[in-house]
Amino acid sequence: MGEFATAGEREALVAGTLVVKAGDNFKFVVAPGVIIEKTEEEHGGDSHDAETSLEGSSRETRFVTRVGVGYSFELRNVVLTPIAYFDLLEGSEDAVDAHLIFGVSIAFPF
Secondary structure, X not given: OEEEEEEOEEEEEEEOOEEEXXXXXXXXXXXXXXXXXXXEOOOOOOOOOHHHHHHOEEEEEEEEEEEEEEEOXXXXXXXXXXXXXXXXXXXXOOOEEEEEEEEEEEEOOO
């Protein structure tokens, strides 16, 4: 699984994914992986200065365990799967951050 998000900070998720189907439509997902976060730090002065932009960013890698459940709907040549994920992220000093994520998976079977 690969995923990229951006909104103030940029992050990429790379994870191995295990999907277990229950019946024809339910899916259960377990995906251990890593999140690579890049944040921009605020500096005084011109925000468009190339040197400031390069020096003012930091990168952090954290381990994540993603679990989720979804239900698939087949519509002609497309399969839509609304899915809910629960992410457990390694935090600082042995703390764990938890995030609830909703999304839609789109598949084109062949």
